[in-house]
Amino acid sequence: MAQKPIRKAVIAAAGFGTRFLPQTKAMPKEMLPVVDKPIIQYVVEELVNAGIEDIIVVTGYSKRAIEDHFDNPSQDLVSNLKNGGKDELLDQIKKIANLANFVYVRQKGPYGNATPLLNAEHLIGGEPFIYTWGDDFILSSPPRFSQLVRAYDQTKASAIFACLPAKHEEDYKRYAFVGGSERQGQLLRMERIIEKPGSRESSPSNLASLSGYVFDSKIFDYIKQDLEKLEPKHELIFQPSVQRMMDDGLDVYACEIDGTYYDTGNKLEYLKTVVDFALMHDDIKDDFADYLRHLTL
Numbered sequence: 001m002a003q004k005p006i007r008k009a010v011i012a013a014a015g016f017g018t019r020f021l022p023q024t025k026a027m028p029k030e031m032l033p034v035v036d037k038p039i040i041q042y043v044v045e046e047l048v049n050a051g052i053e054d055i056i057v058v059t060g061y062s063k064r065a066i067e068d069h070f071d072n073p074s075q076d077l078v079s080n081l082k083n084g085g086k087d088e089l090l091d092q093i094k095k096i097a098n099l100a101n102f103v104y105v106r107q108k109g110p111y112g113n114a115t116p117l118l119n120a121e122h123l124i125g126g127e128p129f130i131y132t133w134g135d136d137f138i139l140s141s142p143p144r145f146s147q148l149v150r151a152y153d154q155t156k157a158s159a160i161f162a163c164l165p166a167k168h169e170e171d172y173k174r175y176a177f178v179g180g181s182e183r184q185g186q187l188l189r190m191e192r193i194i195e196k197p198g199s200r201e202s203s204p205s206n207l208a209s210l211s212g213y214v215f216d217s218k219i220f221d222y223i224k225q226d227l228e229k230l231e232p233k234h235e236l237i238f239q240p241s242v243q244r245m246m247d248d249g250l251d252v253y254a255c256e257i258d259g260t261y262y263d264t265g266n267k268l269e270y271l272k273t274v275v276d277f278a279l280m281h282d283d284i285k286d287d288f289a290d291y292l293r294h295l296t297l
Contacts, residue, residue, distance in 0.1 A: 003156055006128045006149050006214065009052045011043060012116040013134035014060030014107035019266050028063045030134035032270065034277050035284075038069060039264050040134040041096070048099050050145035052130065055100045056123050058116035060107050066134075067104055072097045112235035114223045121220050128152060131213045138162065138211050140259025145212060147255055151187055152214045157251040159219065159242055161190065162212035164261050171208055172199050176239050178254045179204020188254040190246055195239045207254055209239075210261050218250065 017029030024032075030040040047055060057066060073093045081090040103123055109115040117131060130145060138144040144162050151160045163178060177197055182189040188207065197203040222241035230236055246252050264270040278288045 003153070004127050005051070006130060006152060007052060008054045008056065008124060008127055009047045009130040009132065010056045010058060010116060010120045010124075011040070011132055011134045012058050012113065013040065013063060013066060014058055014116065015135070015265075016060070017135075017265075020270075024062075026062055028059075028065055028134075029265065030063075031065050031069065032135075032264065034264070034274055035281050039137075040066060041069070043132060043134055043137050044070070044099055046137065046143050046145050047130065047132075049143060050130070050149050052145070053100055054103065054123075056103045056105060056120045057134070058105050058107050058119050067102075070096060070099070070102050110227075110230060110234070110236045112237045114226070114236045114238040114241065117215075117219065117238060118223060118227070124217060124220075126217045128214060128216045131215055133211060135265045136211045136261070136263045138164070138257055138259045138261050140257050144257045144259060147186075147257060148212055148214045151253060151255045155187065155251060155253055157214075157253045158216050158245055159250075159252040160214040161193075161209045161252070161254045163188075163207040163254040163256050164210050164259070165256070166200075166203075166206045166208050169200065172197050172203055175208040175210060177203040177205060178207050178209055180254065186256045186258075188256065190242075190252040190254050192246070193239050193243050195237065207256060209254070218245065 013028065013030045015029065017024035020029055020032065031038040034042065044055060059066060077093070078090060081087070105119050105123070107116055107119055109118060130148065140147070148160050148162055161178060166172060173196055176193055176195045178188070178190050179192040180188045180190045192204045193209065194204060200206065219238065219241060222244055223236070223238055226241055227236055242252060262269070262273045264273050279285050
């Protein structure tokens with residue numbers, strides 16, 4: 001049977017964004033602006049550039065703004081832009097609604113990063129898909145999702161993990177880390193994954209699992225097995241499911257991405273992201289750089 005191409009993606013966007021309260025009381029953290037685009041739009045545009053046509057966004061309370069953003073513009077806004085002679089802006093916002101086919105699902109189930117996967121299973125239809133977050137991304141060339149798709153086409157693996165080398169000791173307390181012995185170029189055939197090992201000495205390697213995955217439909221069966229034995233008040237996470245996939249002999253690969261990871265889920269990293277992207281923005285980069293040079297701290 002011919003391998004199905006990756007045409008679907010799931011974005012987990014149900015978190016409360018408590019680190020940004022009170023700003024996120026009514027606005028999703030995924031909609032916080034990075035210069036002139038919400039964070040989630042950067043993620044969606046990268047997915048589309050990698051060939052994704054159907055995007056399933058798993059949302060929660062107060063996330064309606066995400067749906068509105070990727071919907072057609074209101075007639076009031078269209079009239080305002082037309083009357084103001086802002087046809088270029090009008091074209092830009094009309095294109096947003098046509099980036100992909102969007103489906104929205106409310107998250108239901110235990111807390112944890114595996115629950116959005118189960119919520120979207122009925123829409124995947126047995127196809128391979130990308131799983132990612134709506135509030136972080138990797139800036140790389142080629143883009144990370146294009147690299148993941150290429151790695152899947154090359155390996156036909158059950159899972160591909162986007163990974164970057166850790167830069168700081170505290171990274172080992174924040175992320176999952178992967179290990180393996182068989183490496184070819186940027187691909188490592190994974191044998192182990194450990195969630196937050198705590199230190200470099202306890203980690204299987206320096207490769208942190210960050211911001212993007214390809215899965216085939218086998219992941220759902222493994223997560224359901226973990227759900228059946230989940231203890232009360234425990235998180236349902238997919239890393240143990242992936243470890244059991246590897247233990248059963250399924251192919252799982254880490255794809256090392258040469259790029260910069262942007263975690264906009266906390267205040268400091270979000271502000272760093274805004275500064276970096278402002279310095280790359282053609283309209284303002286020179287004036288903004290001049291402003292930064294003249295700051296007195």
